Amino acid sequence: MNEETNKKEISAIKGTKDILPQEARYWQVAEATARQIFELYGYRELRAPVIEPTELFEKGTGASSDIVTKEMYTFVDKGGRSITLRPEYTPSVVRAIIEHRLDLQPQPLRFYYIGPMFRYDKPQKGRYRQFHQIDIEVFGEKDPAVDAEIVEMAHHLLKKLGVEKVETLVNSVGCKKCRPAYGQALRQAARAVKDRLCPDCQRKAEINPLRIFDCKVETCREAAATFPLITEYLCEECRTHFEQFRSYLDFYGINYRIDPTLVRGLDYYTKTAFEIVTEHLGAQNAICGGGRYDDMVKEFGGPDLCGIGFAMGVERLLSVARITTPKESxxxxxxxxxxxxxxxxxxxxxxxxxxxxxxxxxxxxxxxxxxxxxxxxxxxxxxxxxxxxxxxxxxxxxxxxxxxxxxxxxxxxxxxxxxxxxxxxxx
Ligand SMILES: [Zn+2]
Ligand SMILES: [Zn+2]
The missing domain is CATH 3.40.50.800 (Anticodon-binding domain)
Structure with missing residues (x-):
């Protein structure tokens, strides 16, 4: 190394940031509050590694999703293995369940985790390549009461952290039985307006038209407004599940709005999908996103174990939370x-x-x-x-x-x- 490079200042990698002690105080309160509340509902912490085999996420998030195609932090290690810094947490939990045969324990299994995730995304205001999530998962419980319970738990946490003006959006994305017919209808509708879609959505129109609803491009949004809605295609089982889920939300007194265009970004979701949004966050306003993934464990080669969970972005959460930090004496x-x-x-x-x-x-x-x-x-x-x-x-x-x-x-x-x-x- 010559003297010039020696002298050059080294700064944090683009899209990452230091959390300095004063700010870290707020993180500590948010994390401690989350832990405390989740434990009240019987959740226990499961810590998985930050690095995982790349195929875990290729399998887990579906090869057509943006996360896999564009945003993974992947590298080859010294042993020639393809390693990925986890872009999300659920596949790691599923891997751990199968690897340790946690499915043999009394169900439902309830886990939580707080930590960094990595996506090689375009860094922009409030979005980082190393970002942090609060994540919970329940496995082995089919009852829609648990879908409502996790929404209630999310609200409990948000209230405790002083997050106000929140709205809950709910939807059902159907299942293996009913989604194909809907997918077909949707594909047909997307094909009819294909030349009005952005290049990205033109590709999605063939592979996974459901995800066109996620696009922020104005012409795509206009086109998507004319598409058929999943709610009209749900099978009996999915419709009943959705109704019961909502009746439990009513029971808890949680206001919600049905948003039939709400599709979670990842391919493995089934039935319940929900988001908690706050008007303080503008266009990127989801503070919590969750849903059911009943086929995922099985598709990973594990037992037939249904699952549901949610993730909250800690950076976003802190940007709207009203936290008082304890006085240091x-x-x-x-x-x-x-x-x-x-x-x-x-x-x-x-x-x-x-x-x-x-x-x-x-x-x-x-x-x-x-x-x-x-x-x-x-x-x-x-x-x-x-x-x-x-x-x-x-x-x-x-x-x-x-x-x-x-x-x-x-x-x-x-x-x-x-x-x-x-x-x-x-x-
Ligand atoms: Zn169904
Ligand atoms: Zn688009």
Missing amino acids: FVYIAYLGEEAKKKSLATAREWRQKGVECLVEFKDRNMKAHFSRANKIGADWVLIIGENELARGLFQLKDMNNSQQYEGTNEELLKIVKQKGKQDAST
Whole structure:
């Protein structure tokens, strides 16, 4: 490497971003809230690797989907294997179920996961190549009550995170029995207007015309408005499932709108599809998307195990959430001299073990400089350990929020700090 390249600044890869500590606080609250709520419904975390064999996603998302054809982060590793950074989570869970025979456990199986996904998409405002999802899946439950329960759970989380003005869109995308007839009718309709469609949709018109409804191009949207709707083609089983699903939503008092053009982007969905949108997000307004995939596990070579789940984009979620982060309270220890420094280290160690955040800095300062530093970094308390204090075994503690000063032994002062922390937490 020559000197020039050595000096060149290295920046984050396009489409990725650092989440700095101040922002990370919000992520922590959102993630902790999601975990807490999912566990209340009996979900357990399942952590799968970030990298998977490429064929998992070729199989899982269907070769005609945009994710596979355009957006996967795929590379060949040193062993010559084709590896993909997961673009979505469901195929990994399905693989894990089959690999570990989780289907032998009592059903339904309920899993959640929070983590990064990767798509080699055109980076634009609010969209990243490494983005993050909150994901839940239920396997082995056919009852439409569970479809409604996951929607209710999503609402529970959104409410807890202060997301307002949400609307729930629902649809049924049918099943293997009823979708072919609809597909045929749709293909016919798409062919009739083919020259008005964008090149992408012209291709979709033959392979998967359902996905023309997803296109944002105006002429495609106009054309799609004339297409037949899936709701008119549902078989008895799918229609009943859809009706019952909606009756449970009514039971929960969740308002929804039937959107017959709502098709989840991925090929493996069956029956229920839903989205929760918020008007704050503009055109890209879906905050949560989910649906049923009853044939997926079987198509992967696993047992006949139905499934349903949803994913929320964390970046989008945080852009509309109203989260209050917990107040961080910490003690700055101001010391004078080498002996007091050691006493500070020992005190900090002891207090930390008792759950109090302490900061000891290793720069020679006089008391005035210590206080101005403590002030600058927002310390709630300053514990003073000087020669005087060492000799008497009594230390000074100052409450930086109201300037009140206390004198006492190590234990007495620790008690005051903990007491105050408890009061703050309860208000
Ligand atoms: Zn059907
Ligand atoms: Zn189009």
